[in-house]
Amino acid sequence: MATTIHPMAPEEYQLLNEFIAERFGIHFPEAKKELLATRLRPRLQALGLSRYMDYYLLLQYRLESEQEQLAHRVTNNETFFFRETTQFEALLEEGVERLRGSSAVPGTLRVLCAGCSSGEEPYTLNIFAKSRPQALIGSRLQIRAFDIDAGRLATAMRGVYGPNSLRSTSEEQIHRYFARSGTDQFTLLPRYREDVEFSLGNILQTRSYRDNQPFDVVFCRNVFIYFAEGPLRKALANFASVLRPGGLLFLGHAESIIGVSEQFETVRLDRCIAYQRKLG
Amino acid sequence: MSESAAAPTTPDWDGSMELLDRLPSLSLEERAEALELLLRNPSPGVRERALRVGATVLSQDTLVRYLRDDADAVLRNAGLEIFKLRGTRSFSLAVELLHDDDPDLVLQAVLILDHIRDPRALEPLRAILGHDDANIAQAAIVAVGRLGDARAIPDLLPFLEADAWLQMAAVQALGDLRSAQAVPPLSRLLTDLMIGPLAAEALARIGGGRAFRSLGTHWLRYHEQLDPETMLGLLAHVAEGLQRAPRPWDELRASLAERLRDPYAEVRVSAARCLLALGPGPEDAEALNLLAGGAAEAAPLPSCLARRPDLIGTLLERRKVQRYWGYLLAARHPRQVALAELAAALAREDDAQQIAPIVELLTRRSEEGFGRPLLDLYLRLPRPSRAELTPALRAHRQAVEAASHERPEMRAEDRLVLAAHLGEPAPAIAERLLELPESQRLEAVSQMADRPAVLRRLPWKRWLEDEPDTWADVAAQLAVQAGLRELLPALRAALERSAKPDLIRAAGELGDRESVPALLTLLESGEPALAPLVIESLGRIGGPAARRQLRELTGADEPKIQRHGFRALAACAIDDDEALFRESAGHQDWLVRLACVDVLGRFARPENLATLTQLAADPVAIVSQRALSYLER
Numbered sequence: 001m002a003t004t005i006h007p008m009a010p011e012e013y014q015l016l017n018e019f020i021a022e023r024f025g026i027h028f029p030e031a032k033k034e035l036l037a038t039r040l041r042p043r044l045q046a047l048g049l050s051r052y053m054d055y056y057l058l059l060q061y062r063l064e065s066e067q068e069q070l071a072h073r074v075t076n077n078e079t080f081f082f083r084e085t086t087q088f089e090a091l092l093e094e095g096v097e098r099l100r101g102s103s104a105v106p107g108t109l110r111v112l113c114a115g116c117s118s119g120e121e122p123y124t125l126n127i128f129a130k131s132r133p134q135a136l137i138g139s140r141l142q143i144r145a146f147d148i149d150a151g152r153l154a155t156a157m158r159g160v161y162g163p164n165s166l167r168s169t170s171e172e173q174i175h176r177y178f179a180r181s182g183t184d185q186f187t188l189l190p191r192y193r194e195d196v197e198f199s200l201g202n203i204l205q206t207r208s209y210r211d212n213q214p215f216d217v218v219f220c221r222n223v224f225i226y227f228a229e230g231p232l233r234k235a236l237a238n239f240a241s242v243l244r245p246g247g248l249l250f251l252g253h254a255e256s257i258i259g260v261s262e263q264f265e266t267v268r269l270d271r272c273i274a275y276q277r278k279l280g
Numbered sequence: 281m282s283e284s285a286a287a288p289t290t291p292d293w294d295g296s297m298e299l300l301d302r303l304p305s306l307s308l309e310e311r312a313e314a315l316e317l318l319l320r321n322p323s324p325g326v327r328e329r330a331l332r333v334g335a336t337v338l339s340q341d342t343l344v345r346y347l348r349d350d351a352d353a354v355l356r357n358a359g360l361e362i363f364k365l366r367g368t369r370s371f372s373l374a375v376e377l378l379h380d381d382d383p384d385l386v387l388q389a390v391l392i393l394d395h396i397r398d399p400r401a402l403e404p405l406r407a408i409l410g411h412d413d414a415n416i417a418q419a420a421i422v423a424v425g426r427l428g429d430a431r432a433i434p435d436l437l438p439f440l441e442a443d444a445w446l447q448m449a450a451v452q453a454l455g456d457l458r459s460a461q462a463v464p465p466l467s468r469l470l471t472d473l474m475i476g477p478l479a480a481e482a483l484a485r486i487g488g489g490r491a492f493r494s495l496g497t498h499w500l501r502y503h504e505q506l507d508p509e510t511m512l513g514l515l516a517h518v519a520e521g522l523q524r525a526p527r528p529w530d531e532l533r534a535s536l537a538e539r540l541r542d543p544y545a546e547v548r549v550s551a552a553r554c555l556l557a558l559g560p561g562p563e564d565a566e567a568l569n570l571l572a573g574g575a576a577e578a579a580p581l582p583s584c585l586a587r588r589p590d591l592i593g594t595l596l597e598r599r600k601v602q603r604y605w606g607y608l609l610a611a612r613h614p615r616q617v618a619l620a621e622l623a624a625a626l627a628r629e630d631d632a633q634q635i636a637p638i639v640e641l642l643t644r645r646s647e648e649g650f651g652r653p654l655l656d657l658y659l660r661l662p663r664p665s666r667a668e669l670t671p672a673l674r675a676h677r678q679a680v681e682a683a684s685h686e687r688p689e690m691r692a693e694d695r696l697v698l699a700a701h702l703g704e705p706a707p708a709i710a711e712r713l714l715e716l717p718e719s720q721r722l723e724a725v726s727q728m729a730d731r732p733a734v735l736r737r738l739p740w741k742r743w744l745e746d747e748p749d750t751w752a753d754v755a756a757q758l759a760v761q762a763g764l765r766e767l768l769p770a771l772r773a774a775l776e777r778s779a780k781p782d783l784i785r786a787a788g789e790l791g792d793r794e795s796v797p798a799l800l801t802l803l804e805s806g807e808p809a810l811a812p813l814v815i816e817s818l819g820r821i822g823g824p825a826a827r828r829q830l831r832e833l834t835g836a837d838e839p840k841i842q843r844h845g846f847r848a849l850a851a852c853a854i855d856d857d858e859a860l861f862r863e864s865a866g867h868q869d870w871l872v873r874l875a876c877v878d879v880l881g882r883f884a885r886p887e888n889l890a891t892l893t894q895l896a897a898d899p900v901a902i903v904s905q906r907a908l909s910y911l912e913r
Binding site for chain 2: 003010011014015030048050053054057058060061062163164167168170228229230233259
């Protein structure tokens, strides 16, 4: 018999929301309470718990083993290849020129994709870079990407994708960058997987940034729209600490940090707005 | 404060957060002053919390003063937002302000009425539709539309001939009112460069055959100049809402078919929805693939398929979400799919996601012939999911039983659990469970949560004593799921031996007062991480011993223990505890203040109501809202 799960009470929502914001930064506004309940319900069902409070209490005594399950359910995995590519174009057309000469490591342009989900974003950037070698003359692009969800990272590392990830990818692009590996399954060609390194990481935890810093560019797109203000400030402080002065931060089109952080200033790159780590 | 020429300086973000946390401990006057500072904070989060507190703390006079403050836009906007937050409590004042001499205030009043959407606002708003100030008239037109009362339609139609500002408002309002009368005049506006897109949206909201014809004709005539994503989205929306399929329209079909290969996914999907809603056609297969491309695995049946029982067979042959839609469609039209077709689909099925629509469908079909495919499906599913098929199994019991006799290879425990799901009497099931080899018994028993009569007949005491590690979790979970208090002595004994979370939870869920000593021991010497769970269980159990301990925990040094102590004590509080909760109403932890609200609201005495009133101005919405709900009772 499937466990009957009680509707999520307001205090259960508030407690879980606080817990999730503290651990992952993500905030579910009141209007998204039902979304949170829906995402967690299968987990309660699997654990035989009838109340969301019981799940909150379980997180108190079983956080280590449950954290990954929770992250998988509350983080947003909405990503696909060739999404919002104008920023990649802007980086390669104008950004690289701006960064060249003062890059963190001479001859290398280091990019961090924070909150990379299943890898479509860093791989798209890599495809762009490898398809426009002239834009990177003298530099090698090195992409580090992390996400909190180990399951999605596994997909990223496998590099095998289905139609949902390729919904904005034309037949011609699929033919050029992927090899068919089954019904509705496509494997990204090795050439476009080179120079992209994935790891498990949390935007809020400084230890997630330890390797390969400082970076010249940080991409963190469509992550902050789900963040509470406190964690947003913390994440920006983390970015500022690993981005070299003059380095660029790219956020999603609907995201802005104007007035939130004094360590960044807005710059216009081609048709995009980016944020530049202040010099000095 | 608001009248000073230079606006006071707001604290920075950290200072504002600290001030918000301190608000519950401030007097009402001090809170009002603090709020005027917080309202100026650029952080949306800080401002939102300040507005919510303001909705409870600030007097009506203060808010009207804010609204009149031309020199201070922050306060004026805050006044408007707070009146909106107060909802219907702002109604009378807003109606009164409609007659104010200051047109800006009248406009604010209209916006408040628009926001709260109280049906009583219809007549006052109709009365100012002809206001001299175009901004007021425009806001009133929009507000009348949103009230959704068709009596206002004749008042609005003349505005379709007015100047553009009012015309746009009227188009939007007539769309909101779903006014069929407005279809002809709105159709005439479709070619207007400025109003046209709005008119198309309004027609789509009105819907129906005439609106569809009008939008379709417009698309065919001007598709090269129109935005295909918007127009086809609107057209699909109207087509899906039609009561019956429209007359064949080859020209439109051909135009939509071309768009199935549009470079933009949104356009392709809208064209697919539209074509499917129009009825059978050669593009069906391609359109279905497009529709399924971006859909989640258990997405609800798309509206464009609702009138397409002819597609059931096709969908059942597909995979994942398309097959899911096939079952949903078949459940909606149970007589329109042949038994053989359905049986073949079940024979292929191995996806637990599909169970719900299959059960819905099979409980509506009573003919023989489903036994074997249903049994096969049952056995292919993961064991924890099998019970979900129970309604379908029982609807086809004889056929499933007969099919099971033809499957000698079925494992004994699977055969037994199937018999339980088919409703075989409890004594026989219990007896057979005991005959199962031990290695298979646990698996079988754990699938019996829907058969409490079976569970009651099992030797739990012995099992829990002999093999606590094997049986404790299953026993505790089944006792909670099936409400088996008979298991409590055995569970209690197991809890005394081992602090398993499921046992702690079961003690609380089943309200077992005799478990309290074991829980108290756990609190003292058990795993610290389990303390919140133990405390919660004590609160669910209640009684003098639990309460005594919980009262102590409310004074614990560790904030986490303290907050859970308050919460648990609130669950079992008696009138002796009221004073403690009154004194704690200014606590800095919202969960503690919420516990105070719950207790003081339950024991509604004058002294408690005074504290509740204070809590109704809490900066945390859940606390203030619950306090208000108690006060309004």
